[in-house]
Amino acid sequence: MIAVLVGAASAQDYAFPSEADHQYFYPTAYVDHGGVTDWNCDSLTYAGHHGNDFGVGGFTGMDAGRTITAAAEGVVSATNDGEFDRCTTGSCAGGGGFGNYVYIEHPDGKTTIYGHMKQWSVLVSVGDPVSCGTPLGQVGSSGYSTGPHLHFEVRNPTYEDPFDGTCSGPPSYWNAQGAHGALPDPTCLAPAVCQPSDVLSCGDLLATDNDGAGSTNATWRYGCDDFVYTGPERTWTFRTALDQPVTIEVTGLTSDLDVHVLDDPACDGNGCVASSSNPNAGDESLTFQAAANTDYVVVVDGWQSATSAYSLRVDCQPDPGPEHTAEPVDTGDTGGTGTGGTGTGTGTGAGTGSGTGTGTGGTTTLDPRPSDDLDDGGVVGHLQDDTCACGSTTGAGRSWLAAGLIVLVRRRRR
Numbered sequence: 001m002i003a004v005l006v007g008a009a010s011a012q013d014y015a016f017p018s019e020a021d022h023q024y025f026y027p028t029a030y031v032d033h034g035g036v037t038d039w040n041c042d043s044l045t046y047a048g049h050h051g052n053d054f055g056v057g058g059f060t061g062m063d064a065g066r067t068i069t070a071a072a073e074g075v076v077s078a079t080n081d082g083e084f085d086r087c088t089t090g091s092c093a094g095g096g097g098f099g100n101y102v103y104i105e106h107p108d109g110k111t112t113i114y115g116h117m118k119q120w121s122v123l124v125s126v127g128d129p130v131s132c133g134t135p136l137g138q139v140g141s142s143g144y145s146t147g148p149h150l151h152f153e154v155r156n157p158t159y160e161d162p163f164d165g166t167c168s169g170p171p172s173y174w175n176a177q178g179a180h181g182a183l184p185d186p187t188c189l190a191p192a193v194c195q196p197s198d199v200l201s202c203g204d205l206l207a208t209d210n211d212g213a214g215s216t217n218a219t220w221r222y223g224c225d226d227f228v229y230t231g232p233e234r235t236w237t238f239r240t241a242l243d244q245p246v247t248i249e250v251t252g253l254t255s256d257l258d259v260h261v262l263d264d265p266a267c268d269g270n271g272c273v274a275s276s277s278n279p280n281a282g283d284e285s286l287t288f289q290a291a292a293n294t295d296y297v298v299v300v301d302g303w304q305s306a307t308s309a310y311s312l313r314v315d316c317q318p319d320p321g322p323e324h325t326a327e328p329v330d331t332g333d334t335g336g337t338g339t340g341g342t343g344t345g346t347g348t349g350a351g352t353g354s355g356t357g358t359g360t361g362g363t364t365t366l367d368p369r370p371s372d373d374l375d376d377g378g379v380v381g382h383l384q385d386d387t388c389a390c391g392s393t394t395g396a397g398r399s400w401l402a403a404g405l406i407v408l409v410r411r412r413r414r
């Protein structure tokens with residue numbers, strides 16, 4: 001399971017984290033790749049900077065209100081608010097350097113950080129799901145800041161540069177990163193649609209495979225039991241006419257594939273019913289209580305570039321229902337009527353459901369305190385450039401759109 005977590009990385013398509021106020025932002029300091037070198041081998045950075053800073057025109061811009069939005073879908077994993085927000089010294093207390101901030105953990109395991117926000121502007125709380133474009137708060141100058149700006153940082157789990165360039169290896173994490181000195185495109189891409197291509201029925205025994213090509217039939221991403229999977233997937237719809245337990249087995253695996261059942265045809269991660277995710281290449285088996293005439297989605301998923309042929313079997317057990325309780329056992333007095341039937345039926349469903357809930361909420365695996373990374377810590381060079389030297393060129397970067405090249409190979413950059 002850990003292997004899945006570690007490996008479940010793919011490109012995340014970030015939109016610049018402010019669509020409505022995009023025109024007011026401009027880069028003032030990119031990530032430092034060492035020697036005060038940014039992703040383009042230029043020097044628009046300062047020593048040791050772990051994020052990308054975007055100015056908004058000083059305190060005038062800040063006071064006008066510049067909204068920060070989520071760069072991509074995820075769950076809020078940490079927040080801080082209430083800190084003084086007109087810092088000019090680069091060393092104001094509060095928030096461990098980031099002042100007022102929001103952390104978002106994304107389905108691919110990466111985290112984005114939005115730092116130095118305006119006091120009492122934070123709009124989200126830990127555990128809140130957010131979509132790309134969800135407002136998080138406003139630009140401020142809290143924490144270790146010398147002027148109003150957004151500090152946008154990516155961690156995986158240590159900091160990475162979302163920009164791709166000669167001095168920063170691919171991929172770009174932006175859906176369109178734009179030219180050096182300009183801004184990435186703020187447009188959020190529409191989520192991919194889950195389109196199961198086939199139907200499973202009780203008694204089916206299939207010889208099939210996840211060969212990568214099948215991934216076009218599948219989900220873009222979803223969460224089940226804490227985990228998020230990407231890569232080659234194959235999906236089917238399934239329904240039965242009866243309320244009955246259904247077992248799905250996947251055998252003969254040569255790669256680490258997992259099997260999930262979702263009750264949400266959108267495959268968007270909110271409908272996890274059951275999941276089997278043994279490590280390595282072991283067989284997978286799960287049983288869930290199917291409700292009559294309800295659509296389910298069965299997913300066999302591989303992380304990264306895992307592909308494999310396998311057998312998939314669907315075994316629908318007879319509904320144990322009322323017949324069971326009618327059979328007299330030995331203690332007839334208390335056992336009685338409905339206890340057995342309802343106990344079995346709802347027990348399974350409820351158990352899995354709550355498991356998903358806590359799993360998602362519990363994504364606070366990151367240290368919520370950014371004190372280990374005082375990116376802006378008192379560095380004199382981190383002055384806010386109030387002069388916008390850059391135009392609003394955003395279209396040029398369209399060719400960067402590497403969204404389709406679902407990055408099956410993960411690269412960590414520093």
Ligand SMILES: [Zn+2]
Pocket residue numbers: 049051052053150151152375376
């Ligand atoms: Zn910064």
